[in-house]
Amino acid sequence: MKKLQYGMLAGFLILYAVCVTSGSKVLTFRQAVTVHYKDRGMTGTQLDEIYEQQRQKKEEKALLPGQQGAGQEVKELPDITGWYREEEQDVENPELNIRTQTDRIGAWGNMAEILPGPLLCGSYVNSLDEEGCVISSALSEKLFRSTDTLGCSLRIGGKTYAVRGVVSNDGQILLHRAKKTDLLSSLEFRYRGKEYSASEVRNFLTQQGLTNYDSLLEGGLYAGFAGIFLGLPPLLLGAVILRRLWKRLLRSHISILSQNQMSRFLYRMAAVIGIGLFLLLWVCIFVRFPADYVPAGVSDFEFWIVKLQELSADHRKLLNYQGWYQEAFLLGSLRRCIFGSLSSSVLLYFTAR
Structure with missing residues (x-):
């Protein structure tokens, strides 16, 4: 017994x-809200303009007579990460002549928020790196027969990318930096404070004319x-x-x-x-x-x-x-x-x- x-x-x-x-x-x-669109979204340029407007509002508030230090009263925008996704894109390893298909993701902002999972090696691509990419472990195994593939080259959409990192994931996925003019059909709002309200995200989307979203994920x-x-x-x-x-x-x-x-x-x-x-x-x-x-x-x-x-x-x-x-x-x-x-x-x- x-x-x-x-x-x-x-x-x-x-x-x-x-x-x-x-x-x-x-x-x-807990502090994330993710919104997906089918045919709409925002560009990287628009996101940068919104942050610049927010910065200017804080500075103007701080310079008002008798309002020194009141810039903190302007509500902080959450960190916004945008991306678009293209399914079943042809990708190849030119050295081994291996071809397969992958989901291709163009990211703007914090790339680590898009694809959950630990990095097996390397790092995510920084905002200035247009030649680097991050791939999933499944795609790495398929193209290179290994997950130790830092620095290896692959081709997709007529462009060559160098592998900067490998993320543990069972799907065949490739992430790279989006261009400023690319339409980002998915947006994640990540709050830095302890509390947040999804209604604030909805108000923000209303102000930007982006109310017709197809899916909204309230992580909290x-x-x-x-x-x-x-x-x-x-x-x-x-x-x-x-x-x-x-x-x-x-x-x-x-x-x-x-x-x-x-x-x-x-x-x-x-x-x-x-x-x-x-x-x-x-x-x-x-x-x-x-x-x-x-x-x-x-x-x-x-x-x-x-x-x-x-x-x-x-x-x-x-x-x-x-x-x-x-x-x-x-x-x-x-x-x-x-x-x-x-x-x-x-x-x-x-x-x-």
Whole structure:
């Protein structure tokens, strides 16, 4: 019996490790909002102009009489990364005469945000490097029979690129720097602060005339769900510990409780307060949703109905965009987090019986 319990406890630890590893990947999207378009978007030139306008506003605000230092009151724009994607482009290794097809991505901004996954070697391409590219490990294996391919050359669309880095990814993908005039059909807004609101992104898109997007990914929303499942096993573990401590306390004071009604009342009040504090601590640590998903009152049922409808519609769109790497990475990580959380919780429950 002891061996079985130890085995189940080991299984709990392994499954919860899967939950934590996957959940931490989801949490990296907490401050991100990604928008995809089919036929519209922005160019690198437009993005640069927006940042320049923002910089000028801050400087003008700071120079107003009696407003020295007030430039900080101008709300900071998030970091915006844009990219476009072309599917099934012909690519070749001219030295080995190997040809295949790949997804080609032209990036503007932080290239690391586009393709989740660790760098196996090298680095991402800087903004001035028009001859370099980053490829996925699957494409590297296909073209060069290796992932140690820094400095190797390949041709795509009549242009030769040198490999600057290799990212771990099962898809055949090539990333390079977009031109200033290229239309970027995908935009990611990455906030530097702790809090953000997706409504700010929608307001920004409205100002730029880009409201007809095809898919919008609110990373903070999915990170909120991941937080709940990350906290489920610790919540259950805490409940098991509290239950055993309560039973031990009752056994040691059974004679006093049987004779003193006031003592029974105080013990029960202590138990209710302890459970309440434990749940409050759990909520503060693990349950964190964006401000847009926090109602003005708990009884605001219409708010919940509207938000559930929006969430359902957005989730259906996300399922149709599995080809987008961020969505596939985030949803896959969230599924593994949920599986690890529920499985470890079940094992912990049977272990504690």
